[in-house]
Amino acid sequence: xxxxxxxxxxxxxxxxxxxxxxxxxxxxxxxxxxxxxxxxxxxxxxxxxxxxxxxxxxxxxxxxxxxxxxxxxxxxxxxxxxxxxxxxxxxxxxxxxxxxxxxxxxxxxxxxxxxxxxxxxxxxxxxxxxxxxxxxxxxxxxxxxxxxxxxxxxxxxxxxxxxxxxxxxxxxxxxxxxxxxxxxxxxxxxxxxxxxxxxxxxxxxxxxxxxxxxxxxxxxxxxxxxxxxxxxxxxxxxxxxxxxxxxxxxxxxxxxxxxxxxxxxxxxxxxxxxxxxxxxxxxxxxxxxxxxxxxxxxxxxxxxxxxxxxxxxxxxxxxxxxxxxxxxxxxxxxxxxxxxxxxxxxxxxxxxxxxxxxxxxxxxxxxxxxxxxxxxxxxxxxxxxxxxxxxxxxxxxxxxxxxxxxxxxxxxxxxxxxxxxx
Amino acid sequence: xxxxxxxxxxxxxxxxxxxxxxxxxxxxxxxxxxxxxxxxxxxxxxxxxxxxxxxxxxxxxxxxxxxxxxxxxxxxxxxxxxxxxxxxxxxxxxxxxxxxxxxxxxxxxxxxxxxxxxxxxxxxxxxxxxxxxxxxxxxxxxxxxxxxxxxxxxxxxxxxxxxxxxxxxxxxxxxxxxxxxxxxxxxxxxxxxxxxxxxxxxxxxxxxxxxxxxxxxxxxxxxxxxxxxxxxxxxxxxxxxxxxxxxxxxxxxxxxxxxxxxxxxxxxxxxxxxxxxxxxxxxxxxxxxxxxxxxxxxxxxxxxxxxxxxxxxxxxxxxxxxxxxxxxxxxxxxxxx
Numbered sequence: 215x216x217x218x219x220x221x222x223x224x225x226x227x228x229x230x231x232x233x234x235x236x237x238x239x240x241x242x243x244x245x246x247x248x249x250x251x252x253x254x255x256x257x258x259x260x261x262x263x264x265x266x267x268x269x270x271x272x273x274x275x276x277x278x279x280x281x282x283x284x285x286x287x288x289x290x291x292x293x294x295x296x297x298x299x300x301x302x303x304x305x306x307x308x309x310x311x312x313x314x315x316x317x318x319x320x321x322x323x324x325x326x327x328x329x330x331x332x333x334x335x336x337x338x339x340x341x342x343x344x345x346x347x348x349x350x351x352x353x354x355x356x357x358x359x360x361x362x363x364x365x366x367x368x369x370x371x372x373x374x375x376x377x378x379x380x381x382x383x384x385x386x387x388x389x390x391x392x393x394x395x396x397x398x399x400x401x402x403x404x405x406x407x408x409x410x411x412x413x414x415x416x417x418x419x420x421x422x423x424x425x426x427x428x429x430x431x432x433x434x435x436x437x438x439x440x441x442x443x444x445x446x447x448x449x450x451x452x453x454x455x456x457x458x459x460x461x462x463x464x465x466x467x468x469x470x471x472x473x474x475x476x477x478x479x480x481x482x483x484x485x486x487x488x489x490x491x492x493x494x495x496x497x498x499x500x501x502x503x504x505x506x507x508x509x510x511x512x513x514x515x516x517x518x519x520x521x522x523x524x525x526x527x528x529x530x531x532x533x534x535x536x537x538x539x540x541x542x543x544x545x546x547x548x549x550x551x552x553x554x555x556x557x558x559x560x561x562x563x564x565x566x567x568x569x570x571x572x573x574x575x576x577x578x579x580x581x582x583x584x585x586x587x588x589x590x591x592x593x594x595x596x597x598x599x600x601x602x603x604x605x606x607x608x609x610x611x612x613x614x615x616x617x618x619x620x621x622x623x624x625x626x627x628x629x630x631x632x633x634x635x636x
Numbered sequence: 637x638x639x640x641x642x643x644x645x646x647x648x649x650x651x652x653x654x655x656x657x658x659x660x661x662x663x664x665x666x667x668x669x670x671x672x673x674x675x676x677x678x679x680x681x682x683x684x685x686x687x688x689x690x691x692x693x694x695x696x697x698x699x700x701x702x703x704x705x706x707x708x709x710x711x712x713x714x715x716x717x718x719x720x721x722x723x724x725x726x727x728x729x730x731x732x733x734x735x736x737x738x739x740x741x742x743x744x745x746x747x748x749x750x751x752x753x754x755x756x757x758x759x760x761x762x763x764x765x766x767x768x769x770x771x772x773x774x775x776x777x778x779x780x781x782x783x784x785x786x787x788x789x790x791x792x793x794x795x796x797x798x799x800x801x802x803x804x805x806x807x808x809x810x811x812x813x814x815x816x817x818x819x820x821x822x823x824x825x826x827x828x829x830x831x832x833x834x835x836x837x838x839x840x841x842x843x844x845x846x847x848x849x850x851x852x853x854x855x856x857x858x859x860x861x862x863x864x865x866x867x868x869x870x871x872x873x874x875x876x877x878x879x880x881x882x883x884x885x886x887x888x889x890x891x892x893x894x895x896x897x898x899x900x901x902x903x904x905x906x907x908x909x910x911x912x913x914x915x916x917x918x919x920x921x922x923x924x925x926x927x928x929x930x931x932x933x934x935x936x937x938x939x940x941x942x943x944x945x946x947x948x949x950x951x952x953x954x955x956x957x958x959x960x961x962x963x964x965x966x967x968x969x970x971x972x973x
Contacts (some may be wrong), residue, residue, distance in 0.1 A: 257893075282933045289710030391807065446827050447807060453742075453931040454916025468808075468810040500676070596935035604742075611829070611917025614736065622741070629739075630936050634708050635716065 226248040236345060238272045240524050242282060243294040245277045245511075248480035250346070250545040257541060260608060261531050268524045278457060283481040288516065295519040296528065298346060301596050302333040302512045309333060309342035310515035315526035316341060322533065325552045325569045326627075333512045339579035343514035344533050348545030348584075349477040350575050351405045352497050353377070354482065356384075357492035359470050363387035363615040367493065373537065374434065374498045381471040393436065395460035396446035396473040398452065400599020403606070405507040406473075407431045408583050409500030414598050415585070420636075421594045421627045424620050425617055431500060432606060432616065439610035445469065455600035464492075471495075475509070480546040483568035494571035496578040592630070601626040609635050696950075702943035708936040715940065721943035743945055745918045746926035750831075751923060754901040757837045760971070761897045765845045769852035770882075783853070787846035797843040798910025800828070805835055805911075826912055827920040835918050836908045843907060844900065848893045855889030856882070888964075893959035899953055923949050 242258075246249055251274050256601060258270045273294065280299060286307040287293035299305065313319050319341060323330070326344040334340040360367050363384040367439035368376045378394060385393035396402050404414075424432075438444035448460045464472040466487045473479075482492060497506035513532060515525045535554055542549040543562045547554060554597060589595045601623045609619035667678050687806065705715035730737030735744035742969045772783050779851065791795065804810045812822035825831040859882065867877045883890075904927055905924035908914070914921035914929075931942025 285937070286932055291711070301935070331973070391775065431888065450827060450916035451913055453918045454933060455935065456913050456933070458913075466808075572844060585876065600935040607915070608917045613917040613919075618736070625739075629936075633706060633938050633941075634936055635706070 225235075227552045235493075238521065238524055240268060240519075240521060240528050241273050241294040242270060242281060242294065242513075242528075243275055243297040244272055245275055245280050245298060247477045248545065249484060250480075250541070250547065253544045255291035255539055256424070257532070257537060258410055258528075258609060261528065265527065268527060270528055278386075281457065282495065288370050291518050293516050293518060295521060295525045296343075298511050300509065300511050300512050302342075302514065302573065303591055303593050304596050306333055306335045306340075306342065308517060309340070310517040310519060310522060310525065311338075311340040312343070312515055312529060313339070313341045315522055318528050325535070325554075326533065326550055328552065329510070329512070329550050329590075336593070339528075340434065343512050343529065344538075345510045345550035346382070347477065347510050347545070348508065348541070348550045349548070350474045350508055350510055351473065351580055352404055352575055352578055353380075353477065353495040354464060354472045354474065354571075355493050355495050356470055356490060357465065357493050359384050359388050359467070360369075360388065361491075363388050366568070367495070370496065372498055374500060376499045377471055377495075380427045382443050384470045390468050390470060392445040392447070392460070392463055392469040394471045395448050395463060395469050396435075397460060397609070398448050398456070398603060400455070400596070401507055401509060402473060402475070403432075403435070403587065403602055404498060404599065405497055405586065406435070407503055407602075408507070408586050409497065409503050409505050411500070411502035413585060414594075415592060416587065419619075420631055421598055423624045427500075427502065429616075429620055431509075432602070432620070436606060436609045436616050436619070439614070446610070449607055452607070453604070455603045473497075474549060475506075475573070479571045479575070480586050482571075483546065483563055487609055492567060493537070494528060494574040496574055497581070503583050504581050505586045506578055506581075507586050508579070508582060533613050545575075548572070548575065561588045593636075594627075597627055597630045700922040700947060701942050702939055703947050705940045708938065708940060716731055718940065720939045721967060723948075724943065726944055726948070738940070742918060742921065743926055744919050746923045747917070749921055750902060750904070750923045752833075753837065753904060754898065756896050757840055757901045758894070759905075760837065761841050761845060761848065761901075764822050764841055765848040765852055765893065766890070769847045769856055772849065772853055773856040783850075788847055789843045792843065793908035794843065795910050797839060801839045801842075801907075802911050827916050832912050832916055832920050836904070836912060839907055839911060840901075840904060844897075848897060851889050851896075852886065854880040855886045859885045891960065891963055893940065895956060899958050902949065902952055902956070912917075924972070944957065 225366040242254075244254060251272070255272055257271060262268065262270055276445055280297065281301065283295060284297055284299065285301075285305060288305060293308075304591065312322070315320055322341050322344070326341075329345050329348070330341065332345075355367055357367065360380075365384050365387070367378055368380050372380075380391040385391075394519065396406075407428050410431040412425055412431070414421060416422035439446055439449050445460055445463065447463070448458050452458055459474065460469060460472055461470040461474065461478055461481060464474075464478075464554075465482065467490055476494075479494070486492060495505050511530070515522075519525050532541075532550075535551060538549050538551045539554055539559060541547070542551075542554070543559050546561050546563060546568055549559070561572060563569060605619040605622045605626070608614050608622075609616050614622070663678075666677060688766045701712060704717060704739070705712070705721060706718040706721060707715045707778050708802065726740050727865070728739035728745055729744065732738075732744065735748060740746045740902050741971065761895045770788055772779065772786065776782060794802075806812075807822065807824045807827075811825070816822050823831075824928060825835060862887075867881060870879070903921050903924055905928065908920055908922060908924055909928075913919040914925050927942045927946045927949070931937055
């Protein structure tokens with residue numbers, strides 16, 4: 215009997231010990247476009263050495279997991295303790311308010327305040343997290359293909375039509391399958407749509423019906439997919455709002471002009487290497503302006519965490535100026551830290567193409583439209599993006615006309631607004 | 637180790653079981669006296685029924701409850717009751733034949749696609765499985781090897797199946813490499829509506845036919861050989877023997893296969909989601925993907941609408957299952973005559 219009691223007591227102690235070990239765990243859901251997962255792991259290893267009581271677990275997942283599975287976990291009151299997310303505003307009710315938990319809230323307000331509203335519920339002053347990087351959509355041209363075809367790369371103020379014409383000429387001359395590609399993403403589609411004068415936001419701050427500006431570019435875009443100027447593989451290859459990128463086609467030298475964004479720079483620098491020359495081109499111009507779309511991924515704390523103090527400690531560490539500096543310099547990401555931006559960065563790369571590309575993106579921030587800057591903090595942005603992707607794909611696949619696609623986009627968005635009960 | 641050693645080990649291994657039986661013997665005898673044989677049966681069924689209730693029945697009722705609610709929240713108490721609105725929305729059509737006339741056009745596109753998929757895939761799957769089983773039932777050289785070859789894809793995860801075929805069929809895939817090597821122009825199979833649809837049928841047959849072939853093969857091997865010998869002695873041709881002996885005696889297995897293939901075809905999702913993503917356009921968008929995207933992937937998602945669609949799909953599956961039970965009964969009755 216005594217032996218049984220001893221065994222039971224040992225089991226209970228073991229169980230308690232394992233539970234107390236879990237008390238210090240901080241789980242981060244993280245996705246990577248390039249090398250940032252490795253850099254973060256390195257930074258977190260150092261954090262854990264400095265803070266032996268906190269065990270940070272880094273879950274590297276695909277972007278689609280963050281887009282599709284994290285929201286379900288959050289709605290169920292579950293999920294990781296920290297997550298790297300792009301759909302920041304629409305899920306802001308799930309973010310933890312770090313204001314009372316961080317060491318110096320004023321530091322956060324001062325340095326990350328400009329984008330704080332992108333990730334907080336409307337009307338609050340919550341500190342939800344910080345942007346791991348600021349991104350900007352824009353184009354990339356395969357310079358080697360242009361040179362070999364003897365076609366001049368269109369200049370800074372070139373229009374979408376100029377790019378389509380030049381890229382098609384190069385593709386034909388060099389026998390590559392794709393002249394242009396634009397990621398299967400509503401965010402990517404929005405930059406050019408805005409450059410044709412579109413306005414998504416109605417007078418009541420809810421989604422407005424598609425206007426002429428939107429229709430002008432979308433009609434052009436659907437036509438380009440149909441005639442093969444724009445990659446069919448990206449846009450008709452999936453149903454619904456599933457994300458598809460064309461980065462691999464560009465890296466493999468199969469694509470002349472790729473419209474994506476600044477986050478591809480480290481990816482291209484690493485994977486293209488010296489295979490061919492490439493340049494960032496900023497955003498082509500529409501009839502109204504030459505805007506791209508700002509954005510980025512935010513690292514946010516989740517309010518369902520069991521260890522808020524530990525989470526705040528990890529967030530404080532990752533938001534530290536020297537850590538943000540090292541993260542940005544090693545990943546080639548543009549930081550959101552105001553103080554750091556003022557001091558400047560020394561990106562850790564010998565790749566002159568990557569450095570030049572980053573400069574192009576920095577200078578392109580000057581041509582952002584007012585609406586483009588507003589959309590990342592607008593609740594309905596993703597609703598708009600999802601509807602556009604689904605219906606434009608169907609029109610491009612020949613299932614419906616462009617006009618039918620426009621009516622469906624309006625109907626889809628209206629249904630979503632009604633469903634939300636807002 | 638010698639014989640006595642093995643027997644000693646066996647005895648040691650059985651000791652816990654003997655011990656457990658000894659401990660349970662008295663209470664079980666008491667239970668049987670108290671409840672009777674039927675009560676005992678219910679007692680042993682109870683754990684299974686509890687698991688079935690918690691993991692099958694309860695989710696079914698929760699799903700039904702979801703289908704009567706609206707909003708984007710996932711937690712049921714946070715959702716508003718909307719009655720049959722979600723069903724009304726799904727059935728809001730000018731004409732059910734034209735998905736474009738429906739409020740939820742992608743739902744009806746998915747229904748139409750699933751319908752065509754079921755008709756074509758089930759027919760082809762049964763034919764291919766039956767022919768394969770008939771061939772594998774013959775005295776072939778390396779028969780076991782061929783049986784393993786046909787069964788191998790069943791062991792693969794559907795995601796792996798989708799990826800393998802994507803690498804074969806995509807623009808820079810193996811098939812185009814072969815075509816290019818032979819001097820033909822490459823073709824993007826997965827960007828063509830018809831080829832893409834055909835690919836989903838072909839891939840699902842490739843992935844699952846081994847399982848159904850195995851069931852049919854078991855049925856074929858259970859048919860007494862002397863029936864064929866007697867038929868041969870009577871001068872019956874092989875084709876007639878097939879129609880008069882093989883097919884009637886294989887019918888119970890064939891019936892099971894038909895129903896299993898039908899249910900699996902209605903539920904098609906994983907390998908197709910990886911292979912085509914529902915595209916090009918919505919040409920390979922099937923019901924399960926519609927439900928998944930509406931409930932989980934869309935911005936903003938609508939779990940109520942997804943639940944209503946899944947209840948309708950469940951109703952179709954119940955009809956198919958009842959059909960199986962009905963056919964099974966008539967088969968038994970036919971057998972007694």
